[in-house]
Amino acid sequence: MRHLGRLLAVLALGVLCLQLWFAGRIALMNVIAPQSTSFQRSEALRLLKDKQQVPWAQSWVDDAQLPRTLKRAVIASEDDSFAQHGGVDWDALKGAWKKNEKAQARVEARGKGVAKVIGGSTITQQLAKNLFLSGERTLLRKGQELVLTLMLEALLSKQRILEIYLNSVEWGEGLFGAQAAAWHYFRMDVSRLGAFEAARLAVMLPAPKRFERQPGSAYVINRAGLIVGRMNSAQLP
Template identity: 85%
Template sequence: MRHAARLLGVLALALLCLQLWFAGRILLMRWVAPQSTSFQRSEALRLLTEKHQLAWAQQWVDDAQLPATLKRAVISSEDDGFAQHGGVDWDALKGAWKKNEKAQARAEARGRTTAKVIGGSTITQQLAKNLFLSGERTLLRKGQELVITLMLEGLLDKRRILEIYLNSVEWGEGLFGAQAAARHYFHMDAARLGPFEAARLAVMLPAPKRFERQPGSPYVLGRAGIITGRMGGAQIP
């Protein structure tokens, strides 16, 4: 029993130290932009392993150079309650859970074991996962994501969270951040993105590697038109 109690104590201390490390890293992000994210490092390793080369594009731009059009488009497409919620949109998560249950039931009825998973993650949750975590879907990983999400919301303001997200999110294979995406797809700086260009980039975010093959596909253009119409009601921090 004593050995088990000691082991539990060590595990609890290790877990506490890990959370303090996360909190310290996030607090530093108030003033210092992250050089890379966990997802970016895993992608770099994958590209080097599979393709033996690293085609990479990323350039940090400050919040003042990130256009309101892009902020409104991404919020409208990815997380329309971003300015109001505390990091987690429980209603969106509940809705996604119900849709996934129905999709799984349909898949099983057709003889398939898995169905396409619909996400309900907020921008802050996506940033938490990209910054520090792996892409595996386990309860432990989701629990850690929730803790980091609350840390981000508690230690950074919404403006900074959105700034880091737009500078680090993936927009194609080896393509990260708004500036690199604007240059790659439209041959212009991010600051010059108009509403429709910004909406097209926002539409790509759920599956950038798929959409980069046809960034002007009917789906992307049609969805971008819908997002453009919603942008006027988006609240940006």
């Protein structure tokens, strides 16, 4: 029992040290932009393995140069309560859970196919996952994501969270951040994006690798039109 107690104490100390390391990294992000994220590094390794090269485009743009149109479009599309919640939108998670249960029930009734999983993650949760975590889906990883989400909300302003997110999120294979996306898809600087271009970029965020093949598809165009209609009511932090 004594050895077990010591082992548990060492494990608890290790977990505490890990959380303090995460907290320190996040606190530094107030003044130093992250050079890369865990997701970006894993993507670089995948590209190197699959293609023997790493096509890459990313360029940091400060918050003042990120247009309000893009911020409103992303909030309207991805997380319309971003300015109000504390990192987790519990109502959105509950709604996603119910939709996933219904979808799974329909698949089981047909006896074939795979249910499409609908996420309820906020912008802050997506940033926490991309910055520090792997893509595996386990209860332990989800628990760590929640802790990181709360750390981000406690140690960074909403403006800084959105700034880091827009500069690091994936917009295609080897394509990261709003500046690289604006140039790749529209051949313009991100600061010049109009409402419709911003909405088209926002629509791509749930599945950028799929949408990059047809960035002007009927779905993207129609969905972007809906986002444009919601942008004026999107609250900026």
